[in-house]
Every structure is written in C-alpha cells, then in structure tokens.
Amino acid sequence: MSGYYIPSEGLQSFAQSLMAKMPVVAPVAKGKRFIFDQLGDVAELRLDYDTTVLPPKKVFFPPKQDLLEFDEGKATSCLDPQAKVLLGVHPYDIKAISMTDKLFSDNYADSNYLANREVAVIIGSNVQTPYERAFYGSIAQDLELVGHDAFLTKISDGYVLDVVTEKGEKLIADLGLADASAEQTSEAEGVNAKADEDCPVKLPFAAGDVSEKVRNSFKSEIWDELSKDCFSCGSCNLVCPTCYCFDVQDEWGLGASNGKRYRRWDGCLSSEFSEVSVQGGSENFRENRAERYRHRFMRKTAYLNDKLGAPACVGCGRCAGACTADIADPVNTITRIMES
Amino acid sequence: MCDGNNNVGQDGNILLPKEVEVVEAKKVTASETHFVLKMKNGDAMDYKPGQIVEAGVLGYGEVPLGFASSPTQTEKTGTFDLVVREVGKVTKALVSLQPGDTMTMRGPLGNGFPVEEFEGNDVLIVAGGIGLCPTRSMIKYILDKRDDFKKFTLFFGSRTPAEQLFVEDLDVWRGAEDVDYKEIVDNADENWKGKVGVITQLFKELDELNPETKVIICGPPIMYKFVIAELKGFDVPDENIFVDLERRMKCGVGKCGHCQINDKYVCMDGPVFRFSEIKDLEEAI
Structure with missing residues (x-):
C-alpha cells in the first residue's frame, strides 16, 4: 500500500474531509484528560493526547448495547452498524482491538461486535505524549500490529499517513494527498522504531x-x-x-x-x-x-x-x-x- | 465442542433467541416446574444428552438449563423437557408460563456427554437434587438404547422425599431390571421407608464397581469431591469420571466471561468435563 504526506497545517483539513464522508471518532480533551468522542469541530482533535479515559473498544462494544427489541412476544435483532472513522488510535490500542476482534470472532462469531467493527475504518497514530503509567514498550511485543487500515506518524514538519488496507485506500482515494518522500517515510520509520524506547515504564520480564x-x-x-x-x-x-x-x-x-x-x-x-x-x-x-x-x-x-x-x-x-x-x-x- | 454458528438467530445474531411453545407445565415440587416444550416456526432442536440451552422470557432474561429429556424422545415426539427451579427473577417468570405460552431459547449449547465413549461400557450416574434433571437426558437415552450399554447403575439423593423429582420415573426405575437404581434422602418424613443419609452412603451397598465404569456426577457443588473420593476407593481412573458443572452463564457462547474457570468456559468447553482434564484446575471442583 502507500505512504502519503500531510503537512502540519493540513491535518485539520484532512480530518475535515473525513468528517464530510462519515462520522469521525477521535481523541478530544475532556477536562484535564482525553476521551474518544465523535468530532464536532475539527479543532477539537488532539493527536498529542497521552491516553484516553476509556479505550476505543467502546466504538464497537459500547458500555451499554441493545441486543434485541421485543414487542408482543416477538424479538428482533438490534444490529445497526454505522460506518465511521476511528482516528488517532495508539498502537497499544490497535493491538487490543486485534485481540477483541479475535475473541468476538472465535467459535461463535458475535455479530453485535463484529458488525460495528466491519464498517469502521481505523487510522492509528503514534504516541506523541506517553502516558506516565504506560508500559507498552515492554509487553505484547510479539504481537503483530494489525487491524488498522492506516497509520499517521508525526514527523518534524507534518505527518506521514501509511495506508495498509484497501478499506483505507478507498477512504482517502479522492483526498488528493501528496505522496510521502523517501526522506519523510524514512523519518516516520525512525519515529516508530524508537517509540517503545520512549515508553515511561518498563516491565523487565519476558x-x-x-x-x-x-x-x-x-x-x-x-x-x-x-x-x-x-x-x-x-x-x-x-x-x-x-x-x-x-x-x-x-x-x-x-x-x-x-x-x-x-x-x-x-x-x-x-x-x-x-x-x-x-x-x-x-x-x-x-x-x-x-x-x-x-x-x-x-x-x-x-x-x-x-x-x-x-x-x-x-x-x-x-x-x-x-x-x-x-x-x-x-x-x-x-x-x-x-x-x- | 461447539460446531460454530449452527444455531444462530436472524442476522446471525447469536444472542437472539428462537421461540418455543410450552406444551405441558407441571409443578412437580414446591419450587420446581417440569416443562414439555416444542420448537415453533419450524425450527429444529437437535441435541445430545448433557447439552444445555439458555431458556428465557422476554422482558425478564435467560437462564442456563440442561436438557431433562433424551434426544430419543425428541426424535419420536418432537418435544423436549426442561425443569425450572424458581430461585430468582428470571426463573419466577419461567415457572409462571402455561401451556400455549412462548418461552425463548438459544441452543443447544455446550458439549454434552461423550455418548459414544459410554457405549459398550458399564455406566454409573450419581445425581444429587436438581442434578437429576440434566442427567435424566442420559438416563433416558441409556434406557432407550439399553443394548448399547452394559451394567447401568443410578444413584439419586435428595434433601427430602418431597423434593424428589420425576417421581413417575423413580417408580419405574425402582422396579426396573435394566437399571440398578439406589436412592437416599438427607431427611426422611413419616412415609419414607428408604435410606436416610448423604449420597456417598450408597457406595457402601455396591459389592463391586468395575473400574472401567464410565461415571457421571451432577449435583450441588459440595457433592463432587466426596463422590470422587468414593470412586477412588473402587479404583475408577480420573479419565472415566465426567462431571457436569454449574456456573453463572449469561451468554452461553463463551463470550461474557462469567462461567470461566481458568482457560475453560463452562458454557462452551463444558458443562461436561472429564475429571482428569480439570482436576488440577483450581476453582473447578
């Protein structure tokens, strides 16, 4: 798949163009902390968040989710998946989503989760401000980073958007994004390669x-x-x-x-x-x-x-x-x- | 184990139940009601002895229950049996159902007894209290296919004579030649002429027990370890002992987490476990 470059000042218009297609759920400030919420105003987007109060699993598996409705003794399923972009998911949360994907798919596939999951497009982002209690740099290291459709990496003068699935390509196809240069791609790789080193807490056991x-x-x-x-x-x-x-x-x-x-x-x-x-x-x-x-x-x-x-x-x-x-x-x- | 989504509802929603018609509802003890049921809307119910369902009433919820009938009955009549003990909100709604009413159901779920492994062998079933309900699916199966099994022994213990379930079956089994039936109650009443005590006392009446016997145990949580200790006295290996476990099960399909014991989900990997496979699992027995 492909790498694109988004200049720092172009981030909001990028998010705005996604919002024009479908709802965008992304990290926004809530008091002194951050939450994943549907973006109303693109200026609320905070890709420099440390971590969110609740993890993004709530987009697919809400804290309270209707399963079925009944009336006069007849029950019908409440499945009603709404396509959305989940923007700004940190790598540790992408790994967690890949786990819940597996757990809800295994044996009996649970469409109440999977239907929401299938219509979501996930755009990850690198950790710009590590959370002080985080130890993602030293756990789940063997787990492949999969499940996202694209990944945004902050580099010195903007972002590199690495698109890794067809679903991701389809989403950004008409946005006219510029290709990332070899230098920009290389800088982004460098940022991601040392991300785990910057993680504040270490778990020193295999x-x-x-x-x-x-x-x-x-x-x-x-x-x-x-x-x-x-x-x-x-x-x-x-x-x-x-x-x-x-x-x-x-x-x-x-x-x-x-x-x-x-x-x-x-x-x-x-x-x-x-x-x-x-x-x-x-x-x-x-x-x-x-x-x-x-x-x-x-x-x-x-x-x-x-x-x-x-x-x-x-x-x-x-x-x-x-x-x-x-x-x-x-x-x-x-x-x-x-x-x- | 499970066959995948062979019994899902509309939209592939595993949590959407099917409809079942109440054919008979018979209050059999102060707290238990015996239901004879039939699938509605042309749905089939193909199950194995020892499997479970999530039975429910819309607006109240669902509870996990073991089949109390044998699939041999269901093949003939299209009906199957469940027994509901009234202990809470959902079971109260269930026992209020009358013939013609609709019960909801998801299943069959879980693994059931490994029937093929029991064939050609001696069988001992040890049932305590309401543990007779799920084991009745196997008892009736054995009696319907009696030639497929060798010696069949059944122990049943209940707290009082009034709390005995399936009294018509018990009358038949007491006089039957194709099952060696032994019973005991914790506390007798004035009419009880049988044995009084705990279920393990019934082992004292066995002259011998072939160590190759396949054994099923189902009863209150406290019962298992004492029955297993008795079986050790007869050199029955752990591989031949099958325990039918109860846990809180909300989803019945290995997701909601309530029934988890170590890495096992009782609803999906069980409710029947070979004792050798779980004896070292803390929290199991």
Missing part, C-alpha cells in the same frame, strides 16, 4: 516467564496481600482495552408489552460476577476479593495466551491510573510476583 510464574503462584498467599486494599469496584476492568466481559439484562418499555435486551460491561472484580442463585440463597464461585483479583491477573497474563498469542495486556497503563487504591498496576503486581 511474557513466557511471567505467564509461568504467575500461573504457578495460584495458591500463593501473595494474592491476599496484593488485594487487601481492593474495593471490588471494577474500575480496572472498565478501563481495560482487552476486558470484554458483559452482563445481559432486560428492560421494559413504557408500553409494558415491549422492551429491550441489552448488554453492559461487567467486570470480574465485582463481587457478584460469579454468583448464581440456588435454592435458599446463592453460591459464589469467587467469593473473596483475593480470588477475583487473582482471576484478573491470571486472565491478563496466562489464561488467554494460547488463544491470543500474547498476554491479554497491551501496557496502556489505564488500570494503574484508574485504581483508587493503586493496586491494579500490572507492572507492580507482576514484579512483586516475579520477585517472590
């Missing part, structure tokens, strides 16, 4: 060693110690780009004969996550917070590795920043276990 050691520590008492300040709030789950658990609930409409079934994000840290109703009460298969805390780390470092080809963590650092008690940072927890 994925295989982490997986083995964490898995073998299942019965260790260390989990009680590590989780003793856990509020079971599930913030670490909710901000995680690779968490994809959900609950399903029904709600009635005002007509009392109609309503909706929806799913909403759920998290394995919440106390009722594994609870079932039984005669005369309930049975909870992970009753203690240490069990739930351990489950999350097992799932991130060990359980899904065979399926994903890498740990289910891309080093975004969002959980570290979101945890009130600051006990969710994978770097701290993994280090503590590796050194135990």
